[in-house]
Amino acid sequence: MSAPLLQVEDLRTWIAGRDCDVRAVDGVSLDIRRGETFALLGESGSGKSITALSIMRLLPDAGAIVSGRVMLDGLELTGLPERQMRDVRGRRIAMIFQEPGASLNPVMTVGDQVREVLDRHLGVRGEAADRRVLELFEAVGIPDPSRRLGEFPFQLSGGLKQRVMIACALACEPELLVADEPTTALDVTIQAQVLDLLRDIQRRTGMSMLLITHDLGVVSETAHRVAVMYAGEIVETGSREAFFERPAHPYTNKLFASIPGSRSRAERLAVIRGTVPPLTRDFVGCRFADRCDRAWDRCRTTEPAVHRLPDGQTVRCHLYAPECVEMRGRPAAVAEPEAAPAVGGTRVSSSSHPLLATQDLRIHFPIRRGLFKRVVGHVKAVDGVSLAIPAGRTIALVGESGCGKTTVGKGIVQLLGAVSGTVRFEGVDLSSLDASTLRQRRRDFQIIFQDPFASLNPRMRVSEIVEEGMTALGIGGSPVERSARIDKLLEQVGLSPDMRYRYPHEFSGGQRQRIAIARALAVDPKLIVCDEPTSALDVSVQAQILNLLKDLQDRLGLAYLFITHNISVVEYLAHEVAVMYLGRIVEYGTADEVLRTPKHPYTQALLSAVPSIERGTQREVIRLQGDLPSPAAPPPGCHFEPRCPRAMPECKSAYPAETRLSATQRVHCYLYPQK
Amino acid sequence: MTFPIKPVLLWTDALVFALVAAILLFVWYMNRHEHLRMPWRKVARSTSGMVSATVLSLFILVGLLDTFHYQKALPPDKQTAEMRYASDVLSALDAIAEPLRMRQERTFSAPFSAYAHAKETMSGADGTPRRDYPRLKFGGAHLESPAAERLPDIARGVLQGVALAAMLWMFATAIITGVVAARADRRFAETSGDxxxxDLDVPWRAVLITLGLLLIVVMPLIVLSGRYHVFGTDKVGQDVFYLTLKSIRTGLVIGTVTTLVMLPFALTLGIMAxxxxxxVDDAIQYLYTTLxxxxxxxxxxAAVLMMQVYMDTHPETFDSVTRRADFRLLFLCVILGVTSWTGLCRLLRGEALKLRELEYVQAAQAFGVGPWRIMARHILPNVVHIVIITIVLGFSGLVLAEAVLSYVGVGVDPAMNSFGTMINAARLEMAREPIVWWSLAAAFVFMFLLVLSANLFADAVRDALDPRVSAQLARPVFRWHRQRGASSRHPA
Known part of the structure; x- marks a missing residue:
């Protein structure tokens, strides 16, 4: 085996905080061999990005490397003067960031941005540079590269921007590419394209890659070796095969168990109690001990050493210490149930009549131009959606970003007005109601938002936030009764009532989402629109929230419209699934039908693009070309036709009608017999 | 029952008191809300913020003293036995600086001079006329022969002043240390060492050093101002030191009351738009774009000239010169406020546009909460930081605007002392030979100090309140370097 390209030894990086220092990286050692992809996996706040920034020496002003060494092929990087470090950055180590939109300069053409890198490091200018940029753009699969050269970042889609970023990073043929969550901001189908591209480039150039991600699926698709970070330390390393077959550390095991999916449908998801501990304190013993089901006394007093397993895996856990062999067989402590009994009685679901039904719902946003703001067109965000949600059931609305699924949710709770079509709640057309009747109706349908940081007013206490809906709708009786109800609601969502006088900034993302759920529950709704409620959360926290939502449904008979792009969440939670593409539902059916036997080519492609952690099941990945078309000018025929691998001539002519494949499954596609 | 004085509440006094009450109320409210108190703690931790606050508070003290107005009682009327009061309205500052106000020379005199600035024809002891610099009535009048005694006398005064300053300073230090020690529940000596x-959270050391420097400058001035005209006298022989002190209130009133006038416009219209x-947005935008x-x-x-015409045609409305000047000052504040709300309004509109799309606002809409309630509960509290930053930043601009307007001749009443009128007067003084520089210099130094400290304070406030300014200020990094030294000694 050749010497590793990059060796990190006992790296410690601290960030100066207001009250005390954050030991973001606390003794990380890893080495990356030539030509391999090394994945650094961890939840947010585990220190993985700071590790990458330390290697690049791009830390924020408040942070600094306190000790440790970073060796690139024998060259010590931590002590290198900034002038020389600049030659290393971009030339020998390149980096791509999570947010492609924010990492490109908006006032420079993308061609110039790549050219700048070539000029700086290789001194390539003029025509030679132009040729090289073209080559690079072709290599990263940018269609029509000679035209794209002169375009500005705002003219490119997210996937194309990330490709430009990759072209910038590859310009000098670096030995190591540091990719910090390169696909997190992208849709699944685009993510599949980018991961493909990275794999392909690596095979051609033989560069090494440090891939930083929180997504086990991405790791399993791309990595050769994996390291799991927790609270500033690496707790486990190993080859991909060993890692996915025999995860060693209890934390890793829990991570696997907390991923939702069809296999866990019936039962509750495994959760990791609590949250990542703050890295400001001194640790005695194992950092995971407080959240670990298998911890015993020793874990809380002695820091575990790194143990090497026979197949090359290393793990930082007492369970693998030779003197603790007998503890390995011990069963895990049972986690205590987390939610308290529900408020209010159980409603019996009457599934004969749908609780909510939309008929041909259309929501368009006018595009205004010119001096007098004349309407020159419409963004057809929702263009004829018909849905029925029975009481006590979960309907998942799935689709890529920009397909209009959030707009449907907002249209249903009457935050946006429809251009045409109806939303009937228990048979009443909501758009026909006057303002005060509608306000009384609002208690029946509530919404939970995606971003737990934007959905709570930072200037209001938790109790005020939860109470707002009750006061606005005149529910809950006297202030004393209301106050008692707030306590019950907080308990119900797994928070303690004494948190009611705190402000949102004192809570973690998962806790904030619980507050948002309590706020929605406060008015006793029958339907909750959940707009990607877990996509901003870590896997372990996501499991907590999903469990909570499921419990609440069982107890209160709530119906959910679950808007998401995360297929595994759909598998776990949904009874029925609607797949949306460009403002219309292309396929509808029960979860099993849609996820097991997808009929529409888009659904098939979407499902195949989801990275899977289940090895062995070799699946054929359908790669979609290009991006979502603009909803302002949808293709004339079938909306999916330009990207469809199975497009036929008739697809261009008109939008396909609905085909009923079974009692529940319906699809819009010419592959199936039209009426 | 008769009082020797009758309190007088001028228009601007009432507004200043209202403002002080509002600030106190806000501080009290803030003290009970952790998230509101936090940024102000940050201001308290910033050295430049606390230093400028120290200087500012001295100005504010002078300004507030000058805001308590009263009329003196005259001997009662013999016939009606009714209380009569003097027609001129005085302030607490006037009472304290009584000697400064009363000791009026005939015309210009240089700072610390015992003689007038220009030669006059006098009849000597023998009756022969001669041209020489006449002695001043008050400035250095206690000296037998100014040429020999003046400098030692000034030096003595400076020493007295410094001694007084040292005493006051030690007193202040003891009080501050005592309070800090009592709050932290620690011993006095320990706290003093820290x-x-x-090592304290609040940079009291810098505050005390600033206070010391200020006292060392101010106390000798006060001591000497009893014997000399420390900043000279102006054309009509008034003490320039007194004029500058009186100008401070004008500057502060313009800077704060204008804000009070402009705030309701900017807040309601900006958030509504x-x-x-x-x-609604179109109408409000049209209004402020036009304005x-x-x-x-x-x-x-135009507005001030119209006002002037009104005041000239209705002299009976104003029973004293002070009232008249005060009314004009108030009017100036109003018109400045009416013309200056557009900037803040535009900022608030932009912020409200952003906030209305946030999810907590949408959640409130989903509950059917009405638009006014959403604006009051969700939008307003979240734009307060912008309002405070704009107010504090705008203050110095308004003080300068007053100077410019008075210079142009549309500012405050000529009878009212202000930096602008002083600078305006200096226009002619600078043209004299020998040049009269002290009026301008005094106005310049005071205004410079006021505006500089207000700006520095505004910077500290913005650093603390503006979410866009990076959360990492210089202090934590500095502390980190100290800790790194510690960590390298005993590696983890």
Missing amino acids: LWRG GYLRGW SSIPGVLLIA
Whole structure:
């Protein structure tokens, strides 16, 4: 085996905080061999990005490397003067960031941005540079590269921007590419394209890659070796095969168990109690001990050493210490149930009549131009959606970003007005109601938002936030009764009532989402629109929230419209699934039908693009070309036709009608017999 | 029952008191809300913020003293036995600086001079006329022969002043250390040690050093101002030191009351435009675009001149010169406020446009909460930081605007002392030979100090309140370097 390209030894990086220092990286050692992809996996706040920034020496002003060494092929990087470090950055180590939109300069053409890198490091200018940029753009699969050269970042889609970023990073043929969550901001189908591209480039150039991600699926698709970070330390390393077959550390095991999916449908998801501990304190013993089901006394007093397993895996856990062999067989402590009994009685679901039904719902946003703001067109965000949600059931609305699924949710709770079509709640057309009747109706349908940081007013206490809906709708009786109800609601969502006088900034993302759920529950709704409620959360926290939502449904008979792009969440939670593409539902059916036997080519492609952690099941990945078309000018025929691998001539002519494949499954596609 | 004085509440006094009450109320409210108190703690931790606050508070003290107005009682009327009061309205500052106010020379005299600035024809002891610099009535009048005694006398005064300053300073230090020690529940000596090592959270050391420097400058001035005209006298022989002190209130009133006038416009219209959008937004935008496209100075000049005409035609409305001047000051504040709300309004509209799309606002809409309630509960509290930053930043601009307007001749009443009128007067003084520089210099130094400290304070406030300014200020990094030294000694 050749010497590793990059060796990190006992790296410690601290960030100066207001009250005390954050030991973001606390003794990380890893080495990356030539030509391999090394994945650094961890939840947010585990220190993985700071590790990458330390290697690049791009830390924020408040942070600094306190000790440790970073060796690139024998060259010590931590002590290198900034002038020389600049030659290393971009030339020998390149980096791509999570947010492609924010990492490109908006006032420079993308061609110039790549050219700048070539000029700086290789001194390539003029025509030679132009040729090289073209080559690079072709290599990263940018269609029509000679035209794209002169375009500005705002003219490119997210996937194309990330490709430009990759072209910038590859310009000098670096030995190591540091990719910090390169696909997190992208849709699944685009993510599949980018991961493909990275794999392909690596095979051609033989560069090494440090891939930083929180997504086990991405790791399993791309990595050769994996390291799991927790609270500033690496707790486990190993080859991909060993890692996915025999995860060693209890934390890793829990991570696997907390991923939702069809296999866990019936039962509750495994959760990791609590949250990542703050890295400001001194640790005695194992950092995971407080959240670990298998911890015993020793874990809380002695820091575990790194143990090497026979197949090359290393793990930082007492369970693998030779003197603790007998503890390995011990069963895990049972986690205590987390939610308290529900408020209010159980409603019996009457599934004969749908609780909510939309008929041909259309929501368009006018595009205004010119001096007098004349309407020159419409963004057809929702263009004829018909849905029925029975009481006590979960309907998942799935689709890529920009397909209009959030707009449907907002249209249903009457935050946006429809251009045409109806939303009937228990048979009443909501758009026909006057303002005060509608306000009384609002208690029946509530919404939970995606971003737990934007959905709570930072200037209001938790109790005020939860109470707002009750006061606005005149529910809950006297202030004393209301106050008692707030306590019950907080308990119900797994928070303690004494948190009611705190402000949102004192809570973690998962806790904030619980507050948002309590706020929605406060008015006793029958339907909750959940707009990607877990996509901003870590896997372990996501499991907590999903469990909570499921419990609440069982107890209160709530119906959910679950808007998401995360297929595994759909598998776990949904009874029925609607797949949306460009403002219309292309396929509808029960979860099993849609996820097991997808009929529409888009659904098939979407499902195949989801990275899977289940090895062995070799699946054929359908790669979609290009991006979502603009909803302002949808293709004339079938909306999916330009990207469809199975497009036929008739697809261009008109939008396909609905085909009923079974009692529940319906699809819009010419592959199936039209009426 | 008769009082020797009758309190007088001028228009601007009432507004200043209202403002002080509002600030106290806000501080009290803030003290009970952790998230509101936090940024102000940050201000308290910033050295430049606390130093400028120290200087500012001295100005504010003078300004507030000058705000308590009263009329003196005259001997009662023999016939009606009714209380009569003097027609001129005085302030607490006038009472304290009584000697400064009363000791009026005939015309110009240089700082610390015992003689007038220009030669006059006098009849000597023998009756022969001669031209020489006449002795002043008050400045250095206690000296037998100024040429020999003046410098030692001044030196003595400076020493007295410094001694007084040292005493006051030690007193202040003891009080501050005592309070800090009592709050932290620690011993006085320990706290004192921490304070001077700079280990306290609030940079009291810098505050005390600033206070010391200020006292060393101010106390000798006060001591000497009893014997000399420390900043000289102006054309009509008034003490320039007194004029500058009186100008401070004018500057502060312009800077703060204007804000009070402008705030309701900016807040309601800005938030309404941003939140309600549609035709309300169009109308408000039209209003402020029109208003801000009219040159501000012209608008102010026109309004002030109209006002002047009104005051001239209705002299009976104002029973004293002070009232008249005060009314004009108030009017100036109003017109400045009316022309200056557009900037803040535009900022607030933009912020409200952003906030209305946030999810907590949408959640409130989903509950059917009404638009006014959403604006009051969700939008307003979240734009307060912008309002505070704009107010504090705008203060110094308004003080300077007053100077410019008075210079142009559309500012405060000529009878009212202000930096602007002093500078305006200096226009002629600078043309004299020998040049009269002290009026301008005094106005310049005071205004410079006021505006500089206000700006530095505004910077500290913005650093603490503006979410866009990076959360990492210089202090934590500095502390980190100290800790790194510690960590390298005993590696983890």
